[in-house]
Amino acid sequence: MDKILRINMGASGGPSQAVEKAGEYTALGGRATTSMIVAKEVPPDCHPLGAENKLVIAPGMLSGTAAAMSGRISVGCKSPLTGGIKESNAGGQAAQVMARLGYAAIILEGKPATDDLYKIHIDKDKVTISVDNSLKLMDNYPLVEKLREEYGDKVAYMTIGSAGERKMAAASIACSDPELRPSRHCGRGGVGAVMGAKQVKAIIFDDNGCKNRQPKDPEKYKAANRAYVEGIRKHAVSGEGLPAYGTNILTNVLNEAGGYPTNNFKTGFFEGGTKISGEAQAELEIKRGGLATHGCHRGCVIQCSGIYNDKDGKFLTKQPEYETVWSHGGHCGIDDLDTIAMLDFLDDNIGVDTIEMGVAVGVAMDGGVIEFGDCEGAIRLVRDEVGKGTPLGRILGGGAELTGKAFAVERVPVVKGQALPAYDPRTVQGIGVTYATSTMGADHTAGYAVATNILKVGGDVDPLKPEGQVDLSRNLQIATTAIDATGMCLFIAFPILDQPETFDALLDLLGSFYGIEMTGDDVVALGKKVLTLEREFNKKAGFGAEDDRLPRFFKTEPLAPHNLTFAVKDEELDELYNWS
Amino acid sequence: MPTTADLSLQLTLKSRQISEFFPLLQRGIWLPATTGCSVIKLLSNQLGIAEDYVADRITTLFLDGKAIDDAAASFVKDGSTLALSSAMPGLVGSTMRRGGHLAAMRGEITYHQTKVLTVGAGKVKIKLFNMLMKEVGPLLLERGFIISGAELVTLLTEGEASFQDGCVSVSVNDRPYSCDELGGKLLTILSPQQTILLKIIWKD
Numbered sequence: 007m008d009k010i011l012r013i014n015m016g017a018s019g020g021p022s023q024a025v026e027k028a029g030e031y032t033a034l035g036g037r038a039t040t041s042m043i044v045a046k047e048v049p050p051d052c053h054p055l056g057a058e059n060k061l062v063i064a065p066g067m068l069s070g071t072a073a074a075m076s077g078r079i080s081v082g083c084k085s086p087l088t089g090g091i092k093e094s095n096a097g098g099q100a101a102q103v104m105a106r107l108g109y110a111a112i113i114l115e116g117k118p119a120t121d122d123l124y125k126i127h128i129d130k131d132k133v134t135i136s137v138d139n140s141l142k143l144m145d146n147y148p149l150v151e152k153l154r155e156e157y158g159d160k161v162a163y164m165t166i167g168s169a170g171e172r173k174m175a176a177a178s179i180a181c182s183d184p185e186l187r188p189s190r191h192c193g194r195g196g197v198g199a200v201m202g203a204k205q206v207k208a209i210i211f212d213d214n215g216c217k218n219r220q221p222k223d224p225e226k227y228k229a230a231n232r233a234y235v236e237g238i239r240k241h242a243v244s245g246e247g248l249p250a251y252g253t254n255i256l257t258n259v260l261n262e263a264g265g266y267p268t269n270n271f272k273t274g275f276f277e278g279g280t281k282i283s284g285e286a287q288a289e290l291e292i293k294r295g296g297l298a299t300h301g302c303h304r305g306c307v308i309q310c311s312g313i314y315n316d317k318d319g320k321f322l323t324k325q326p327e328y329e330t331v332w333s334h335g336g337h338c339g340i341d342d343l344d345t346i347a348m349l350d351f352l353d354d355n356i357g358v359d360t361i362e363m364g365v366a367v368g369v370a371m372d373g374g375v376i377e378f379g380d381c382e383g384a385i386r387l388v389r390d391e392v393g394k395g396t397p398l399g400r401i402l403g404g405g406a407e408l409t410g411k412a413f414a415v416e417r418v419p420v421v422k423g424q425a426l427p428a429y430d431p432r433t434v435q436g437i438g439v440t441y442a443t444s445t446m447g448a449d450h451t452a453g454y455a456v457a458t459n460i461l462k463v464g465g466d467v468d469p470l471k472p473e474g475q476v477d478l479s480r481n482l483q484i485a486t487t488a489i490d491a492t493g494m495c496l497f498i499a500f501p502i503l504d505q506p507e508t509f510d511a512l513l514d515l516l517g518s519f520y521g522i523e524m525t526g527d528d529v530v531a532l533g534k535k536v537l538t539l540e541r542e543f544n545k546k547a548g549f550g551a552e553d554d555r556l557p558r559f560f561k562t563e564p565l566a567p568h569n570l571t572f573a574v575k576d577e578e579l580d581e582l583y584n585w586s
Numbered sequence: 587m588p589t590t591a592d593l594s595l596q597l598t599l600k601s602r603q604i605s606e607f608f609p610l611l612q613r614g615i616w617l618p619a620t621t622g623c624s625v626i627k628l629l630s631n632q633l634g635i636a637e638d639y640v641a642d643r644i645t646t647l648f649l650d651g652k653a654i655d656d657a658a659a660s661f662v663k664d665g666s667t668l669a670l671s672s673a674m675p676g677l678v679g680s681t682m683r684r685g686g687h688l689a690a691m692r693g694e695i696t697y698h699q700t701k702v703l704t705v706g707a708g709k710v711k712i713k714l715f716n717m718l719m720k721e722v723g724p725l726l727l728e729r730g731f732i733i734s735g736a737e738l739v740t741l742l743t744e745g746e747a748s749f750q751d752g753c754v755s756v757s758v759n760d761r762p763y764s765c766d767e768l769g770g771k772l773l774t775i776l777s778p779q780q781t782i783l784l785k786i787i788w789k790d
């Protein structure tokens with residue numbers, strides 16, 4: 007990965023391309039690469055859908071190698087949803103193939119002068135950018151089917167559906183999975199709208215004739231990968247819970263804790279929780295001949311995903327994740343797995359973020375558009391309104407905040423314009439700190455459970471002190487940013503958190519690949535550097551301390567059954583970015 | 587839910603039928619128990635779950651909706667609900683873990699013992715999630731649990747074909763019934779308000 011492909015979609019006479027040396031980005035990946043390029047090259051006050059914004063695509067540090075779990079791809083830009091910097095990542099095959107082609111990043115910039123729609127084919131010899139207006143307003147599944155006729159099955163696709171072309175702020179970018187289904191999405195923040203604004207419908211990565219990237223120290227690398235995989239396999243979460251039930255294993259536990267936001271954050275317990283739990287989902291998938299264990303890309307050893315078939319045993323969608331089951335399920339008062347799976351498919355097909363879409367539908371329910379629990383109504387809103395780009399669909403596709411304004415809803419669960427995911431911050435106050443202060447807007451992955459106790463980010467934390475919540479969140483955000491920078495799947499966090507030898511194996515893996523010594527301190531420094539750049543970008547884009555807040559209703563409306571309000575003080579939140 | 591039952595039903599089932607009980611185990615089953623004791627005493631001494639298993643495998647516990655950090659210092663009262671889970675993914679999953687590094691992030695819903703409880707006969711509702719349904723479920727179901735007639739009818743009708751298929755023997759108040767009567771005649775002698783002590787005996 008020693009080169010960067012820069013495509014200027016707005017060049018006179020049609021899109022131009024240039025290949026540059028990767029330079030300072032050579033030994034970086036994922037969020038580190040996207041955020042550094044965006045921070046350096048994008049004017050923070052530009053319009054997210056204008057020519058000055060850039061869409062940066064970067065594989066992980068170890069993508070395209072034999073390293074396990076290394077196939078996440080990051081997309082960065084200024085977000086049309088939040089107005090701040092954005093990194094959104096997904097699985098699928100694109101990261102592996104792009105990395106084998108040798109690209110550390112692809113930068114899409116400018117904006118075409120005409121309304122032509124483009125596709126970009128990249129193989130080892132050349133980059134072909136061509137107009138293909140026959141793809142206009144196609145959704146992801148039929149789109150990829152059509153592209154497969156031309157480019158075949160030995161490639162990876164990154165595409166946008168109709169929502170991306172319509173530049174909806176909830177639009178996602180789809181990455182094809184090993185079965186070439188466009189089911190893995192860079193979902194958050196409207197990155198699909200930015201691709202739509204560049205008028206790029208599809209990027210086709212073709213690594214025919216390319217080999218896996220080779221490590222500098224093959225022996226050490228092999229041993230490290232073995233230890234790392236062993237560590238993942240032997241851990242109860244990554245080796246058992248996630249493969250068996252996927253992330254939806256969380257539904258029962260969150261519900262039991264009274265932290266499962268129900269009917270647009272009105273209560274913390276959903277009566278129908280057990281009907282849509284990961285346990286129920288896995289049983290149904292197996293019964294219908296689907297799969298409860300499946301990887302989103304080759305080289306994933308955890309395999310938290312699955313295949314969800316309909317009542318007739320035909321593929322309906324990939325296994326909906328916990329956040330999706332929540333957003334379209336409990337958040338909307340819906341306790342029917344088939345409805346949720348259909349909504350997951352529709353989201354993937356149209357190309358919208360499942361969290362943003364589900365939360366927007368729930369807010370619309372609160373605004374009286376349809377009733378809570380209305381399965382058919384929810385499907386109709388997504389399929390017939392968002393999918394067809396009607397005025398109502400454009401409001402919903404604009405995200406939860408816009409939907410709340412349109413229907414005069416007081417309780418709108420967003421931070422920096424981005425919908426809160428599936429954990430009520432009144433019950434788990436620590437996550438509320440992360441939601442409030444993340445550079446990305448409300449994001450459950452921003453402060454993942456990473457090895458703060460091993461990394462000793464910012465020294466030892468006394469979690470029993472009141473300020474412990476902020477300290478913990480800060481450390482989690484730094485460590486998570488670092489993991490995002492490696493481009494590894496975040497679910498490696500558990501074996502790393504609990505097993506110091508697995509964390510060491512990861513460091514050895516990175517170090518032996520690049521021929522450098524990597525320490526925990528290096529990882530922390532990288533995390534801090536990226537977060538600082540992101541924070542600076544947001545400040546210049548107009549964000550201040552007042553944006554690092556949860557919506558007020560979390561402070562004023564007690565959540566049943568524990569009757570809690572969010573109690574972390576504003577001054578404490580303001581301390582989050584105080585680090586040396 | 588009373589602690590004694592109106593009638594007792596014993597089903598002998600093939601062990602693969604355990605999955606028919608998964609929805610029920612997630613919602614929770616009422617077990618007669620001596621209450622006023624610690625969670626660890628309940629699980630190990632009364633329910634027969636090995637202490638090592640509790641320590642290693644049951645890493646996430648909720649007592650009446652509150653996360654438990656110390657099973658020896660958390661006490662069940664008559665009518666308590668105890669939910670048991672193995673380790674959970676995600677930030678919040680980690681936060682909920684017993685005595686975990688991130689426990690402070692959910693300080694507001696952490697269980698704290700406030701008063702000494704009296705020991706006596708009572709009942710507790712046990713909910714089992716994920717791996718524990720398969721691993722602990724058979725043991726608890728074999729001990730016997732109290733279920734309402736309405737719930738039992740739902741259980742038997744929802745899984746009727748499977749129960750018929752995996753049924754070895756049935757007895758009501760020690761009187762044998764044929765397996766064919768599981769979904770039919772047996773249901774007619776149950777009223778929704780009745781309470782039944784249901785015991786499942788597992789046959790490989």
Ligand code: SF4
Pocket residue numbers: 075097300301302303306307308309310311495496497
């Ligand atoms: S664990 Fe899940 S999200 Fe991570 S790479 Fe594997 S399938 Fe994808």
